[in-house]
Amino acid sequence: MRTTLTLEPDVAQRIRRRMKQEGLSLKRVVNDALRSGLAEADKAPRTRFSVEPYACRFKAGIDLDRLNQLADEMEAEEAAKSLSR
DSSP: OOOOOOOOHHHHHHHHHHHHHHTOOHHHHHHHHHHHHHHHHHSOOOOOOOOOOOOOOOOTTOOGGGHHHHHHHHHHHHHHHHHHO
8 A cells, every 4th residue: 555654753763763773664664663553552452440449537627628738737736836845
């Protein structure tokens, strides 16, 4: 099959480098790269990643979206205690 491809500059550079290193034609390098990439895509599907929730058991009234603020307040309390000693 004859077709026209537009290659990104970094891909073209890698193809030229491979052609020079291995003494291969453009056709051979491109076909080998496509075969390799398509073979990877044909492999068994990846296992699905899942996240299992964990109950943190925070006390009522603690806003989980403001945990940094809570940490800052606790740090300020500790600083105040150490200064008053």
